[in-house]
Amino acid sequence: QVQLVESGGGVVQPGRSRRLSCAASGFTFMSYAMHWVRQAPGKGLEWVAVISFDGKNKNYAASVKGRFTISRDNSKNTLHLQMDSLRAEDTAVYYCARDQFILMTNIEYWGQGILVTVSS
């Protein structure tokens, strides 16, 4: 079965960086686009970024563009989110998610999520 397991969360100071990782298993990782979605405490879902199956195309939400970088290692079945210049408003549970198709469409599977808290 599809499994997505996030790691790298925790407390980080404003202005600092953090790298999230997502270990994927149970499917052919290189055949799907992948997403990051976040949810601030008590708030709704906010899409963060998407990367194509081959890593060549990446799109970002306006709120993180220029600060966050999505990447993938198809040889290790791993997705990453490099988060720089973190702000208090980036505090959220971050979900790794698999697209339904090889192209960027929408989400079919979600990880369990990992909390990132930006605070001094």
Place this chain on the structure above:
Amino acid sequence: QSVLTQSPSASGTPGQRVTISCSGSSSNIGRNYVYWFQQLPGTAPKLLISTDYRRPSGVPDRFSGSKSGTSASLAISGLRSEDEADYYCSAWDDSLSGVVFGGGTKLTVL
């Protein structure tokens, strides 16, 4: 402010039919598939409806999705206490080149 618009709350009694609506625009719902996600308290979202109306394996047929123009709806029939959750609509947005979500509808089973 979410790109897709949902009512913040809905409610019904056990056995009733409830409908949750989602409004968008030509750049998202009008041109791309609608997805619905269910988020039970304290858990990750789960896919409920894909590509406008398709139910993934394991989703009861009490849940159904529909779309017309730039709006979509999720209907839940035979309401059960375990349906109490947050429901989000979503679609790809061609103008933003990304996924957009509704603000979520909190469903209460009275």
